[in-house]
Amino acid sequence: MVILDVRNISTTFKLRGTTLRAVNDVSFGLQKGETLGIVGESGSGKTVLCHSIMQLLPRPPADISGSALFGLQDLVSCSSKDIRNIRGNRISMVFQDPQAAFNPYLRICDQLIEPLLYHRRLSRRTAMDKVLSILEETGIPDPARRCRCYPHEFSGGMLQRAMIAMALITHPEILIADEPTTALDVTIQMQILQLLKSLQRQLSMSVIFITHNLGIVAGFCDRVLVMYAGQILESASGDDLFLHTAHPYTKALIRSVPSLHVNSGELYSIEGKPPDLTKEIKGCPFAPRCTYAQGECTEEDAAAGLVGVSHFTSCRRVLKGEISL
């Protein structure tokens, strides 16, 4: 069952005469209980996409078209009051840098308690009990004492746990996790991921997991969108993406993951720069950097098609079967 149906989202920023297309006609559906990964380099539009859906971008300068149906409501166009009732209640978010994402001037508990106070209208006392129990669940020792601390007194991993606790405290249907582990140590990363996974199962919620780290995607996501320059280039199940890669960009991304198994001396990196999003892009946005690119890739409109069961790619050459990756 699709609980979030995103259709043709485009987000542009109009800034002093220039127009920047951060997200370009993106559509996807999120199944109940599913973990959807969105992968891409910095600036590929993953974060902007999620913020667009959640109305977290100031409009103007942002201009968002398309729709994101959540139940009967279109998140993109609903009133600010309606979206407020959804945010932190039915759809929660976890952000990248917990040190920055927590308000340094407020105690942890005062920040955690807010969703309950506003969405559940609980009394402070009962809300506080809930805060303590969810902190316990997310693995924070001695929550009664720790939750009276200020963010700067917490370590990064601890804070991210608290952040997850804050997001899940209202038992949302969807959790949007925006690079939740990027700012953390590798060992902590794994703990946080495991925590997320177990909580997801427990609460049977859907997760949109934004990351630039393909390694995480592999084990964690049911389905993956690969974004580049504001567009989805490939969409596949976690396994398909690695085993039946259907876009040169995905391929390049996979190759650039430093691997313990491959002993080739040099690390792979994609040559060139991402395209200038203030200019109109014709054809495949990756074409200028693509080793497989031909004239038609930039001359004609981008293609779109399936190469397997719910395995989408935008590479015309793969679709035509001219190349296999």
Place this chain on the structure above:
Amino acid sequence: MNYASRFFLLPVLCFFLISFHINCTSRTSPVDSGIKTGTLHFGNQTEPQDLDPQIVTGVPEFHILEALFEGLVILDPRTLEPLPGAARSWDITSDGLIYTFHLRSSARWSNGDPVKASDFLFSFQRILSPALGAEYAYMLYGIKNAREFNTSEISDFSRVGVSAPDDTTLVINLGKPVPYFLSLVAHHSWFPVHPATILKHGKIDTRGSAWTRPGNLIGNGPFKLTDWEVNRIISVEKNPFYWDSSEIKLSKIHFFPLENNMTEERAFRTGQLHITANLPPQKIAWYRENRPEVLRIDPYLGTYYYLVNVNKKPLDNVNVRRALSLAIDRKSLTDNLLKGGQIPAVCFTPPNAGGYSFEPTVRFDTTEARRLLAEAGYGPSNPFPSVTLLYNTSESHHLIAQAVQQMWKKYLGIDVVLLNQEWKVYLSSTQEKNYDIARMGWISDYDDPNSFLDMWVTGGGNNRTGWSNSAYDSLIELASITNNKEIRFGHFRKAESILLSELPVIPVYFYTNVYLLHPSVKGWEPNLLNIHNYKFISLE
């Protein structure tokens, strides 16, 4: 968001509305209620230094002391002729050296004690005591040996020429005749103080004891002190023990220290004051036009003038000084700038000082001015060096200085630099003769030309010009020992003509006293000394 800013802005608004509302509930102006209750609301410039008549020096202090004390004589509010005060009558010996005052047996202090002649002796001893440091002690120097006692040359007060043969007789022996003596005696430095009160709060010569506080202060005047809040108000009310209390029409006087004359004017306009001390010059035209009944312009015994440092080149040249004086268009200054009925100075002593008037001598004549300047050797080939015009910080001084600067530039081609100094700096600059030309003003404490002319004698404390003229000195000396009015004035006339031909001082204009007076105040007579005895004043 709107909510957020409302959170902060609403209280501000509420505060406004509430406080305005509180105030909107019926108001009658103090002036109107004052008329009913006989309470005079008096704009009195500054907070008084003290209420000790033997220490204070200022005009605002005098306005209050006049209510609290009474001297041997008081001055007629219109003519300034001496009238009986604490003394019911007096005799003067024909040589003018011995004054015998007969005190009223009915005179009482505000606590009921009789006012005795010995109280006056005590008071004179007090003000002349060196340790008190009374700045106005010199007002009593006419008394034989008073100066000597004050400067510690003698220490036995009985040698000073005052005595009290009985409780109601006071004899004052002068060293030499002082024709304006009775005018001096009306000054607050001659006021009696209550010995028992002084001695209760200190010694006879203790400076600044608590005897002047409300509750402590005992006076012999028509009113007694009831309230003194610093920088807020001083209140006095009718003194039932005053010998003439049945004649007193006012029941209370409130003195307000309103330093800013704009504030004072606004207070008058909204009915908070019956009388102001001043009126800002720019307001005069409006009042003249719209409310002439409240505008008062009284002549005042004072001269505004420029001091010239005669030791400095090129001002040591008398022709230069004459040229500078001739090039000032005084009428234009008084008519266009001051607008307060001030009289262009035609001589140094203001007209009718103690009956003395000098013939018009000072003129405005640019041709003559240029001629004299050329005669002094200045012209296109030898340009006049730059001189500085010093004045102390005040709106009117700086306007006048700028206008005079322009006149000298226009008529004489002289460049004058203006120098504006803070009051005390300015005083020390003039005292140390560290100036070229400086603005000055002199307001007399008593009604006699002597006040204006004796300060220019060689080495006089107020003669900060460096000017010295032996003929002038001897004329002033001669006048001081002459009792005959006409002969005396003759000496003064000669002296003043020397002064005006030498011009160590360039007179500019004669002061007037410009203020606002509510029509309900009766008996407020214009006079040269700005003395208004509250005895004669009523509210109707």
Place this chain on the structure above:
Amino acid sequence: MKKPEPDNIAGNSLWKDATRRFTANRLAMAGLIILSVLVILCILAPLVAPWSVDVQNLSLGASAPGPGHLLGTDILGRDLFSRILYGGQISFAVGLCATLVSVLIGVSWGAVAGWAGGRTDAVMMRIVDMAYAFPFTIFVIILMVFFERSLLLLFAAIGAVEWLTMARIVRGQVMSLKSREFIDAAKGLGLSNTRIIIRHVLPNIAGPVIVYATLTVPAVMLLEAFLSFLGLGVQPPASSWGILIREGAEAMEEYPWLLIFPGTVLSITLFSLNFVGDGLRDAFDPRSSKE
């Protein structure tokens, strides 16, 4: 909001970038143009002014605006328009120079104190507290009396007073910056303190400093008027806007134009300064730009 600005990766384009952003800001540009016009008019006063500054007409006195005198005349019958132009010379000079003095002293003092912390900070801020607590009237009187009275000294005196608040603000900013991550990062990289202050701290406090500086200019202009009021500022017949406004305030009921015109000119100047200040801040600090 984080906005992708792909071209801004190179750090050395800060100035070029700032210029671009500033010129794109219409209000700031309008402010800058108005300011420039005013400054040029004032500098060219001897050429532009219809009347010489010291021409008086006592019998005319204060006259309302009319054909002969565009903005009317003052109590001495001097042309107000000309006086405003000449007064502007001094107001601008005092405002800009004194502000510069205060910014220079204040920023370096505050940055060093906030950065060094501990004992140094305590000592330096105690000096600021003491200077605050000091009766500045007397300080200025002494300065003005003991030394040759000059405009230069006026700048120094005012600047020396105005830097205190600047120092406190900068110190506060630096202290909170110090606890941010990127400073730790810079320290970790082994950069010297001076280098961190110049490269990382100062650019980050530019915003508050510029804002406060644009507030200091008017404060300085009015302080100059207050000083003149005490007889310690500009000597008549020279004048400044502050003096003109003060003179106008005394006669606001009788001769309102004496207050309105200088007041308007000063207000326009201050508003322009504000817009320019905002523009500058936004130009240097894209994060806080108007969105």
Place this chain on the structure above:
Amino acid sequence: MITFITRRLFFQTVPSLFLIVTVAFFLIRLAPGGPFASEKSISPEVLKQLNTHYGLDKPILVQYTDYLKNVVRGDLGPSFKYPGRNVTELIAEAFPVSLELGVYALLFAILAGIGAGLLAASKPGGARDYLSTILSTSGICIPSFVLGPLLVLLFGLKLGLVNVSGWSSASDRILPSLSLGMVYVAYIARLTRGGLLETMVQDYIRTARAKGIPESTVMIKHALRGALLPVVSFLGPAAAGLITGSFVVETIFSIPGLGRFFVTAAFNRDYTMIMGTVIFYAIVIIFFNTLVDITQALLDPRLRSKLNEKA
């Protein structure tokens, strides 16, 4: 926190007071014109008597040590200008008035300033932003010696709502507080706006929004606290400035406050009165600065833990 305050009191306040007293004492004596200079010249004998009476004939170092001893004993000496009063008494009478005026003005400046700042920052670049910027900036453009009389003209003379001068009824507080506080409204509004804009782009604001809490709560609870730090550090000098800088307003409205004493004492060369007010103002200022530091620590937990570490 308590250790912090006591440390501050003993190790910083006392030495800085001592320094202020010393510098002020000698600077004042350097200014030309003595306390007894007057237009009508005083005879040298009287001057000598006066100098002896106030101990001004002693060598300056002796005067200095005498003065210090008296101050430590809490005796600020007699006023030269007002011979019947001593300085402590005058300050005790006038300061509460200045304090009251200053507190009202500060309250007004804080409420109106933060309100205007919030309004401006809520929609930067919008009409409200410009309106509140213009209103608050006009506060800086209009000095108190213009604003005071203007307000009096409007509310006192034209509308007759309040008295034009004095300090007796409650409504007498309104116009002076407005005239005095107006300048600071602009400063606080601009600092608030700047601080808010700076804060509103922080990640934690986005977090707060993502929690779905109302925008006003985001502003007041989450953004304002960080945004107010620069405002708070400005409040120390502002409070001190309001309480010590009320001379003009006190004169215009004829308010019996300390500001008038302070300035007139300087012009009168009333040495003891100047020294008294200097010491007193120094204490007031140090007090407010300490208060600001404490408030800052209360607002910013990171700063607080630093202070605790030090103590």
